Amino acid sequence: MSDEHEIKITCYDDLQPAPVTMGKSLVFKTGSWRTMKPKIDLEKCKKCGFCWKFCPDMSIYEVDEYPVIDYDYCKGCGICANECPFDAITMLEEDLE
């Protein structure tokens, strides 16, 4: 075990609240689970924000008022494509190359 993983606690006051001591789950790139990949057609997009609102993985963010998918974390569940009222999102097969 290397030194950086060693936990040194002298008294309980040294314990920090969980968000400080704990690492973020960002290390888990859940995008590797994906079999179907969502793709946004920005010409059809009316910026309603439904895809952002209903994403369970928080992997849709906003760039210049338009939604952009974070493929590092998107698990490809397809809720965004199903909920989009303008059919601007299509699910394509994941390119394995």
Add this chain to the structure above:
Amino acid sequence: MKHTIPQEEYMERGHMACLGCGGAHAMRYLLKGLGEKTIIALPACCWAVIPGVYPYSCMDIPLQYVAFEVTGAAISGIEAALKAKGKKDGTTVVGWAGDGGTADIGIQALSGAVERGHDVKYVCYDNEAYMNTGIQRSSATPRGAWTTTTPVGSTKAWKQTPKKNIVEIMVAHEIPYTCTASVAYPEDIIRKAVKMKEIEGPCYMQILAPCPTGWKYPPEKTIEIARLATETCIFPIYEVTDGKYKINKRIRDDKKKNIIDYFRTQGRFRKLDETTIQQIQSSVDAEWELLKKKEKCFGEEI
């Protein structure tokens, strides 16, 4: 982009929920309403797995893992400790359990906690079976559903008894605020979470969180099925404030959908026969009429 719900996220990407998990939606919306000054106690449930492996966590707020049956006791203790230390001010203590940890295993601790009148909020995300351990039946599983302990097969041994109405049990405790919500209506969950935060005293919320794995449907249908559950009145959205009923999602009689539309979307109801569907339909209709009468009799005066 239009934002109908707050933009702050208190949950990070990279969590371990299945594809299209309704529980992940439920937690995301609840935290948007409650804000960062929140402490959550979790018993064994899907959410004991979702935050990730130690020392990583997807949550920006403190979590306390507790034993299965003690969620109510744990949140009472956290609230009492905060008060004793003089740090309660503005902090919301939340118990977050699945339907099994609420309706079966955790019910006596929950009942005790709300009866003692602690300032705690209890949220049950209702996926209608013990999904984390492999889809065993709970008392909140609806009638007619397939689970691994009510296998349908040729014997047609689906769940015979109706879903336990935990919301009415909590209303009977005469607590300040009880409500149901659904992941299909995020604005409604956030409004209710803000309301719970402001109320001093025990509150109970039940969120319908469809589970693609256990309900046997493709993951993209989560929101659609949750919406259908409300439109068919099998899971009505209402709130009870100080004994006054209010239906939040009013379904007009001509817009009310048949229960078969809801059942056809899910594999767990696939083998139900016509007679049982008719019996379930009539009991759903009766419950909906009863709820409307309760709103009329015990609702706010118009």
